Amino acid sequence: MNRNARILLLLLLFALPGTEASAAPEKKAGTITPVPFNEVTLTGGFWADRMRTELDVTVPFSVSQCGPAVERFRRCAAYMRGEETELPEPHRFISSDLYKVMEGVAYSLMARRDAKLEAFMDETIGLIGASQQADGYLYISHICHNPSIPDMGDRPYSLLNYSHELYNVGHLYEAAVAYCQATGKRSLLDIAIRNARHVNRVFFEGDPDYNGGKPVMQAPGHEEIELALCKLYRVTGDRLYLEMAKRFLDIRGVTFRPDGEGVLAPSYAQQHLPVAEQMKPVGHAVRAAYLYTAMAQVDALTGRNDYERALRSIWTNLVSTRMHITGGLGAVAGMEGFGAEYELPNKTAYDETCAAVGNVFFNQGMFLSSGKAEYLDVAEVSIFNNALAGISLSGDRFFYVNPLEADNEYRFNHGAGGRVPWFGCACCPPNISRMILQIPGYMYAYDNGRLYLTLYGSSRTSVPMEDSAVGIEQRSDYPFDGRVRVELTPEKAMRFGLCMRIPTWCSQGQFMPGGLYTYRDTTDEEIEVRVNGRTAEYRMENGFAVIDRKWKKGDVVELNLPMPVRRVRCDGRVEENVGTSAVTRGPLVYCAEEADNGTVQQLQLGKGQADVRTVSEGVLQGIPRIDLPGSRTGEDMAESDVTVRFIPYYAWCNRGDNQSMRIWIPNRGEHRAADRTEETIADRIASVQASSAAEGTPPATVCDGKAARRSDEDNIQKWVSRIEDRTPRIEISFDRPVELSAISVFWVCGRKVELPESWSVSCLAEGVWRPMELYITDSYQTQPDRFNVVHPAAVPLRCEAVRIEMTPRAERTVGISEIRFD
Numbered sequence: 001m002n003r004n005a006r007i008l009l010l011l012l013l014f015a016l017p018g019t020e021a022s023a024a025p026e027k028k029a030g031t032i033t034p035v036p037f038n039e040v041t042l043t044g045g046f047w048a049d050r051m052r053t054e055l056d057v058t059v060p061f062s063v064s065q066c067g068p069a070v071e072r073f074r075r076c077a078a079y080m081r082g083e084e085t086e087l088p089e090p091h092r093f094i095s096s097d098l099y100k101v102m103e104g105v106a107y108s109l110m111a112r113r114d115a116k117l118e119a120f121m122d123e124t125i126g127l128i129g130a131s132q133q134a135d136g137y138l139y140i141s142h143i144c145h146n147p148s149i150p151d152m153g154d155r156p157y158s159l160l161n162y163s164h165e166l167y168n169v170g171h172l173y174e175a176a177v178a179y180c181q182a183t184g185k186r187s188l189l190d191i192a193i194r195n196a197r198h199v200n201r202v203f204f205e206g207d208p209d210y211n212g213g214k215p216v217m218q219a220p221g222h223e224e225i226e227l228a229l230c231k232l233y234r235v236t237g238d239r240l241y242l243e244m245a246k247r248f249l250d251i252r253g254v255t256f257r258p259d260g261e262g263v264l265a266p267s268y269a270q271q272h273l274p275v276a277e278q279m280k281p282v283g284h285a286v287r288a289a290y291l292y293t294a295m296a297q298v299d300a301l302t303g304r305n306d307y308e309r310a311l312r313s314i315w316t317n318l319v320s321t322r323m324h325i326t327g328g329l330g331a332v333a334g335m336e337g338f339g340a341e342y343e344l345p346n347k348t349a350y351d352e353t354c355a356a357v358g359n360v361f362f363n364q365g366m367f368l369s370s371g372k373a374e375y376l377d378v379a380e381v382s383i384f385n386n387a388l389a390g391i392s393l394s395g396d397r398f399f400y401v402n403p404l405e406a407d408n409e410y411r412f413n414h415g416a417g418g419r420v421p422w423f424g425c426a427c428c429p430p431n432i433s434r435m436i437l438q439i440p441g442y443m444y445a446y447d448n449g450r451l452y453l454t455l456y457g458s459s460r461t462s463v464p465m466e467d468s469a470v471g472i473e474q475r476s477d478y479p480f481d482g483r484v485r486v487e488l489t490p491e492k493a494m495r496f497g498l499c500m501r502i503p504t505w506c507s508q509g510q511f512m513p514g515g516l517y518t519y520r521d522t523t524d525e526e527i528e529v530r531v532n533g534r535t536a537e538y539r540m541e542n543g544f545a546v547i548d549r550k551w552k553k554g555d556v557v558e559l560n561l562p563m564p565v566r567r568v569r570c571d572g573r574v575e576e577n578v579g580t581s582a583v584t585r586g587p588l589v590y591c592a593e594e595a596d597n598g599t600v601q602q603l604q605l606g607k608g609q610a611d612v613r614t615v616s617e618g619v620l621q622g623i624p625r626i627d628l629p630g631s632r633t634g635e636d637m638a639e640s641d642v643t644v645r646f647i648p649y650y651a652w653c654n655r656g657d658n659q660s661m662r663i664w665i666p667n668r669g670e671h672r673a674a675d676r677t678e679e680t681i682a683d684r685i686a687s688v689q690a691s692s693a694a695e696g697t698p699p700a701t702v703c704d705g706k707a708a709r710r711s712d713e714d715n716i717q718k719w720v721s722r723i724e725d726r727t728p729r730i731e732i733s734f735d736r737p738v739e740l741s742a743i744s745v746f747w748v749c750g751r752k753v754e755l756p757e758s759w760s761v762s763c764l765a766e767g768v769w770r771p772m773e774l775y776i777t778d779s780y781q782t783q784p785d786r787f788n789v790v791h792p793a794a795v796p797l798r799c800e801a802v803r804i805e806m807t808p809r810a811e812r813t814v815g816i817s818e819i820r821f822d
Ligand code: FUB
Pocket: 093, 222, 286, 287, 336, 352, 354, 425, 427, 776, 777
C-alpha cells in the first residue's frame, strides 16, 4: 500500500490523532492533545541519535530474542489444529514480552519501513491468530491444557491474581493498535478485539463456558489491560472498551481482596482499597504505575474527576517521599516495590526499568489531563535518568535493576553486576525500547488556542490550531544545552499562546518537584526568552512560559534555560544521603564511575568550580562530562586532593561491567551519619555447618566476606562437598532472628567441582524448617562468576537459620565461595 493510501485508510479508521490515533468523542475540560509521535520528525541531536540506535540495533536485536516466545505460539497453533506436537512449557507472561517487542516493531515501521520486520510481524500474527480460541480466549498454557496450576490455576481465569492472563492481552491490545497504525493492517487488531469482547462477556456479562456462567467480576493481579483498553477505545471509538477499563478500575479492591502476604498481600497489587480511596502509592511499582496511568486516562476520556483526588495525593506522596533522584520508582528489591516513606537506598535500590517507564506514562497522563508542567518535569527526569540507564548506549544490553550506587561486591541486576543481553523475565528491554520509539510524541501538544512545547529537542512537526495548522522547526542540543530555537510557520497569521515548559530544575531551587532534592548552591543565570531577536514578555502559567500574540510565518522564538552544574542536597530523612551531594546539570543526574575515578567509594566532593567538557572519543563521545574538585581517602585513611569526574547516570556501565559507581558522594569534611558502622546480618552469624567438606575447604569460608571474582579461580577460599555426599547442604545459624530480603550464592567450578544441577533454600522460623517461597521473578540460578540472588516472596523474611540444599551433577561435587545475606 502506498503512503497516501495508508494515510487515507488511517484517517478512515481513526477519526482524530492523539499520542495514539484518537477518536475520543468527549474529553475532560482542559484535556490536552499530544501531537502523535509519528507526526514529529527528529532532525538531529540527542533523540535522533537514540532513535537511530533503536532502529538499527535495538528493534532487530529484540526480535532476535523472541524465538522462544514465538515458538510457543507455533506449538500452540499446531495443538489447536489437532497435530501431534510438543506442548509449550507453561509460562505466565513471556507472551507479553513478545507483544511489547511487536509494539516496538510497529513503531519502528512508522519511522522506517522494513520488509523483513513486517514479515516477522505478519508471520507471528498468523501464529497468534491460529492459537486463539474461537471464543477469543488467548493464553497458551490453558489453551494447551498444560498450565502450571500453582501459578495459573487449573482453568482459565481461576487464579487471576497471579496468572497474568489479562496482563498479557493488555500488551496484545497495545501491539495491535500500533501495528494497525503503522501499516493499516487489521489482522492483530481483529485478534485483540475478539479477545476484548470475550473478556467483557466473561467478566461483566457472564459466559456459560467460564465461571459457571457467572460474571467473573474480578480485577487482575497485574494492571495493564485497563490502559490498553483506553487505547483500544481511542482508536476504534467503541465506548465498550472505555467502559470496561472503568469497570476494571472500579471493581479493584472491591469485589476481591487477597488476604495473604508478600505477593498475595492486599496492597501488593493495589487491591487493599477501592482505587478512588487510595491516597498513597503501595506495592509493586510497575503495577502501581500502570494503574495510575489508567486512572488518569479514564478520567480524561470520560470527562470525569473520579480519581483526581487519589491521583494527586499519590503523586504528591511519590515525589516528596518515595522517588529516587533518577525518577526511579520501587526502591525495594524483593517485592519490586515501594518501601516506607524516605526509604530510598542507593546500593540496593531496585528501581526497575519498567517502573521508570510506567512513571513516564503516568506523569504524561497527568499532564494531559491537567495542563500542569510539573508532571512533565517528573516524566523528564525519569526518562533521562532511570529509564535511559536501562539500555546501553549500544542499544543491545539492559538493566532490569537501576541502583544509585554499585561496588564490586553487590551484584545488582539480578545477579549480573552489569548489563545483560536479555532476561528470563524480559519485561524491561522491550519496555524501554517502545518508550524511546514514542519519545517524539512527548514533544508537542495543543488545546484550544495553545501550543505546548513539552520536551525539547531538534525536531519538526505541524500542530493543528483552530481550523488551520502551525509548522514548527525546533533546534536544540537539549538535554546537553538549554538553548532552544523555534521557528513557527502558521498557515496564516493567527493568535495563540505559545507555551514553553520551564522545568523545575531551572526555576525553583530544586531538581524536581516535591522538595526531596534541593540545590545546595544558587545561580544568578536567568531564563531568557526572545522573539525575533528581542527580549519578550511572557507570563508563567502552570509551569509554562506563555507568549500570547499573533504569530506569523518566520517568527523565531529563542529560549535559554541556563544549565550550570548544581550540587543537590537530599532531604535529611533519607538517612543514607546525609552529608552527601549529588551532581546535576539540566535534567541529567550525574554519577562518578570507576572507569574515570578508580574506586568511587573512596571519594569525597569538595567545593569549587566545575569544568564541563564534551567527551571527544570513545563510547561516551559527544556527552558532556563534569570535573569537580574533591578528595580521596585511601585504605591507609590518608586523604589526598583529586579531581572527581562525573558522567551522566544514564551512560554508566558502558565501559565494562562490575564498575563501582556512585551518585551521592560524601561532602568533603562533613561528618556522615550514614558512615556509622551498623550491625549487618553477617555479624549475626553464629555457626556455619555443612553435611560434608573436602579437605582444606572449611564451611565457614562461605561467610568470610571474601568472594572470588571468578568461579574457577584455583586459589580461592571455598567450601567444597565430598564426592560421596550426594545431598550436600550447608546450614547457617544466626545468634538471634534476622530479617532477610535476599540470599546470594557465588558458586565454584573447577576440575571435579561443578555448578550444581539444582539448589534450594529453606529457612528455620520459630523452630520449623520450611522451603523458602521465592519471589515471582526469581529462580534458583546456577550462573558462574557472579552471585546468584534469590528473594523471598514476602520480605523481610524473619528466620533463625538458613539451609542451602544442593543436587550435584553426576560424579561431581559442588562448591561455594561466598554466601551473602541482605
Ligand atoms: O510480572 C510481570 C513483570 O515482571 C512485572 O511488571 C515486572 O515487575 C516483573 O515482575
